[in-house]
Amino acid sequence: MSTYSPFLSSLGWNDFFQASFDKVSESGLYPARIIGQGRGHYYLQVTANDVLEGVISTRLFKASKAADDFPTVGDWVAFTPSQGQAKAEIHHVLSRQSYLGRRRSGNENKTQHLASNVDHLLVVTSLNEDFDLERIGRYLEIGKDSGASTHILLTKLDLCAHPEEYVQKIRNEFGDIEIFLISSLQPQSMDELKKFFIFGKTSVLLGSSGVGKSTLSNYLTASDGQVTGELGIDSKGKHTTTSRNILRTRWDGLVIDTPGMQEVLAIKNDTEESSSRDFSDVEQLTLECKFTNCRHQNDPGCAISAALKANTLSTERWAAYQKALSKIKVPKKKWQK
Ligand SMILES: Nc1nc2c(ncn2[C@@H]2O[C@H](COP(=O)(O)OP(=O)(O)OP(=O)(O)O)[C@@H](O)[C@H]2O)c(=O)[nH]1
Ligand SMILES: [Mg+2]
Ligand SMILES: [Zn+2]
Structure with a gap:
């Protein structure tokens, strides 16, 4: 002991x-x-x-x-x-017992931090249009060699007539991984996740925007007076998570709610404009900033400030990117206890 x-x-x-x-x-x-x-x-x-x-x-x-x-x-x-x-x-x-990061495409040395010292990676996807085997594969890749165990949560069971077909597809592609079918309308389905949230253990919810991570997290934390994630409002007036936070669950174990990982793709799709609205180059640059929470205002190691100075990024293009970003989220600067 x-x-x-x-x-x-x-x-x-x-x-x-x-x-x-x-x-x-x-x-x-x-x-x-x-x-x-x-x-x-x-x-x-x-x-x-x-x-x-x-x-x-x-x-x-x-x-x-x-x-x-x-x-x-x-x-x-x-x-x-x-x-x-x-x-x-x-x-x-301190030394990490596990580490989850997203490798940036085309540059093996650059990773984007997701979370450290996580016991279980819960890949969340919904039983509808969001379901995409390739995407699930990319999330599972993050878990590989991370030190965390990986599991799949299929959400919105209440909206799906044939969940077993989805389960079969995952089995065919990824074999023997553990899969949970849950619905926010059926609390007992979420109670089956209890084993991940025992004393001293941390699980992270990863998945695209809108699949139900925060809804689940709110249930797990019975969020009344608990620390809740920082929320922003997206273009359609929905709440979207803008930061990662560790929260304590009703069973004592800890959960990390995360923002959906397709944020910038969503900007591209939303604005429906061609190449001038494709900000992947700017997005790549922001990933090169030393700090994941860089404000890009001459912060130490800021890749954006450096690019603006060197004129490899124009101030117009940077302004356009920020404008597009502001359309999908207006962060509330509040840390609630
Ligand atoms: N019918 C149904 N709707 C759900 C369920 N879970 C979540 N939703 C709805 O799906 C929408 C998105 O849920 P969120 O929990 O905000 O999704 P998220 O994964 O946290 O999204 P981001 O924070 O943007 O990454 C909300 O309108 C929820 O009410 C479910 O099990 N069934
Ligand atoms: Mg959320
Ligand atoms: Zn920066």
Whole structure:
């Protein structure tokens, strides 16, 4: 049995992280888990009642070369409390027990962080037009060699006449993977996921926009007074998730709700304009920014600012991209407890 504080254990702290923490033999450091990211800062859960806003120390910034050297949601970090605006300074990212990242096409060295220290990757797709074997395959690819176990959740069961056909298609393509059929209208179907959310375990929901990740997450967290994801409003007035956050479920285990991964494709389809509205090059650039939460306003390591300076990206094109982006989401800057 572990002798750690029950609260840290409930967040997933274990011998593995303790050993990593012990290797950092400096005094004055405390462990915390990154439960969310804001604009230019991270949220560190320290105790049951303390969530600190933290920034990366200059030293960590200088020591970090690749994107995945920086903290992401789910990471355990060593920090020092500090005065001023940011309440914590992050000095070390502790070793990861698992890591989920999305490899950027055409560049093997660049990955986009999704989450760290996740026990289960739950790939979410709905039993309707969204269902796409190739896409499911891409999500499963993220789970490969990540250290997390991978499972498939098929949502909106209530809207589907022949779910078994979908299950068969997945079986034919991907073999023996575990599949759950769920509906937000049938709570008992979601209760079957309980085994993923036992004490100290973290699961992440990944899938396209609109498949029902937040609906499920809200059920899992019985979200009344719990921390809820940061929500924006898309062009059709629907809520869409704009950031990744760790939330505690009704069964104690933790869930990470994430934004749908097709955001920029959605912009292209929505505006229905040709090449001038294809912003994949700009999108690729934003993935090169050092920080996943870069504001692109001369932030350290900002690829957009660099491209604007070098004139490889025109200010007009950058403005057009931002305009298109603002059409699908208006982030509310609020961290609710
Ligand atoms: N009929 C039915 N509708 C559902 C179900 N689950 C979710 N929905 C609806 O699907 C829509 C999208 O659900 P969300 O939970 O916001 O989807 P999301 O995956 O979080 O989307 P993003 O945050 O944009 O990535 C909402 O209108 C939900 O009410 C379900 O099981 N059955
Ligand atoms: Mg959502
Ligand atoms: Zn940037």
